[in-house]
Amino acid sequence: MFKNGIIAKTALVAVALMTTSAQAQETVVWWDFLAGGDGVRMKQMISDFNAAHEGQISIDATTLEWGVPFYAKVQTSVAVGEAPDIMTYHASRIPLAVKQGLLQEITPADWKKMGLSKDDYADATWNAVTIDDKQYAVPIDTHPIVLYYNKDVLGEAGLLTEDGTPKGMGSREDFTAMLQALKETGAVKFPLGSVTADGNFMFRTIYSLMGQQDGELMTDGEFLAGDNKKKLENALATLAEWTNEGLQSTYTDYPATVALFTTGDAAMMINGVWEVPTMVDLHKEGKLFEWGAVELPVIFDHPATYADSHAFAIPANKGKEMSAEKRDAVLEVMSWISKNSLFWATAGHIPAYGPVTASDAYKTMEPNATYSSLTENMIFDPKTPLAGIAGPIFDVMSTYFVPTLNGEMEPAKAVDEIQYELNDMQ
Known part of the structure; x- marks a missing residue:
């Protein structure tokens, strides 16, 4: 027992x-x-x-x-x-x-x-x-990146549609004209705030504009093959033009770009969706104007946004x-x-x-x-071990993006150097 x-x-x-x-x-x-x-x-x-x-x-x-x-x-x-x-x-x-x-x-x-x-x-x-x-x-x-905008400034300038989004979003000519109209009001220091002192960040905007032309950074293992050089040059030339004409902020780092927009010194800003909480919190505290965020303008042939x-x-x-x-x-x-x-x-x-x-x-x-509709128009990095956040492609292109966007280097020359260095890495 x-x-x-x-x-x-x-x-x-x-x-x-x-x-x-x-x-x-x-x-x-x-x-x-x-x-x-x-x-x-x-x-x-x-x-x-x-x-x-x-x-x-x-x-x-x-x-x-x-x-x-x-x-x-x-x-x-x-x-x-x-x-x-x-x-x-x-x-x-x-x-x-x-x-x-x-x-x-x-x-x-x-x-x-x-x-x-x-x-x-x-x-x-x-x-x-x-x-x-x-x-x-x-x-x-x-x-992705999006276009943030100051509804108060654009509204006073007559540059908002009936649904409260910016006008001039359908072409390079229309968007440039909107930037010029904002400049002429004298209400802001810059119509558009961009991170022009950081080529790593500007890759997002530039790659988006390449995508709007059906451009490819890498084709069958080759960088900027065929007419893709010209498509990159087109993207750089557009952004350089905006900077040279005072339509976009010059040599601006990331914190300064956010500050330009949130203080009202820039009527619009290209930045990542991760800044939405910043805007929401400032607005709740009564420290920010009425604002919105939309998909990037169509500067070339069709919508495309880097993500x-x-x-x-x-x-x-x-x-x-x-x-x-x-x-x-x-x-x-x-x-x-x-x-x-x-x-x-x-x-x-x-x-x-x-x-x-x-x-x-x-x-x-x-x-x-x-802006969630842009998921239909997203483009990602090319599939290569050289790509990705903080990767070699970013580093090479960044070297040439900054002087080009700030009027110190010709877009065609920058593209030649970029193509050579990217292909030399393989």
Whole structure:
């Protein structure tokens, strides 16, 4: 009897241990590079996720420095098996990451478990995370550049349409005429504020204008092949003309560009959607005029706007196998945040998950709903390991963009130098 009691007790303890093990909370180690307004919002989403999954999954999040420092740390950490379980990644950097063996594939079985599929995403967004018919990340958003505008200044100048958006958005001639009309009012220092002191940032605008001409930066492995040189020259010449005629700010860095717009010294500004929270907060505090944001003007043949995507990726940690339970937890993180990304839209980004942008709640969110139509006209970086945020292509082109946009170098000469240096890198 005593012996049987011991056996029964041992069995109960074993069952209890098995139950505890089965219900053990999974901790998902997370790295991101999100600061500012979108960083605040992602931290809130992480907190909401943890609350919704209490006792099951907990995200342990760390925010690292954006750009080269982040990607360098990922590379070294993967090599020694110390990278996180999940991390944010720019879609534009995925070709290099795949070449370096830094990312795990998001398999068809993974997508099925997450309840996500290709049909949930815009074609350009899905393609941006696809290499050789395999997906290496789950897109969270697209974050293009847009045109911010001061409704008060444009309204007083008679340059708003009946729906409150800027006139002159359909051609180079019409938009230039609008800039000139704003200059003639004397109400602003610059009709248009642009980050003309930072060629890395201006790549976004210039690449958009190339795309409006069906231009390609890379064709069959060659940079600026055929008439693409001329299309890049056209884009540079247009922007240089605006600067030379005092229609666009000269040698302006990023903070100064934002300041020009928010203080009313620039009537319009080309910047990323991530500045939407800045405008929203200032307006709520009574420190900003009435404002709006729309898709870039059509300067050439048709709409086209440069975009990138924040995405979730799973590092390919060397010598460190991820358990099935851990992977399921990571997949739940990516799925839950994707499906609950309406709040992420308040950071200005366009959620990548289609059902969110198709919802009534999103369609009433301004200015997001106004510019979200540009997802049909998005263009991403060429698929090469040389592309991507803080990549070699940005560095080469930046060297020549700044002097050209500020009237110190001829566009044709700049394009010749860019073509030579880009092709010389291969």
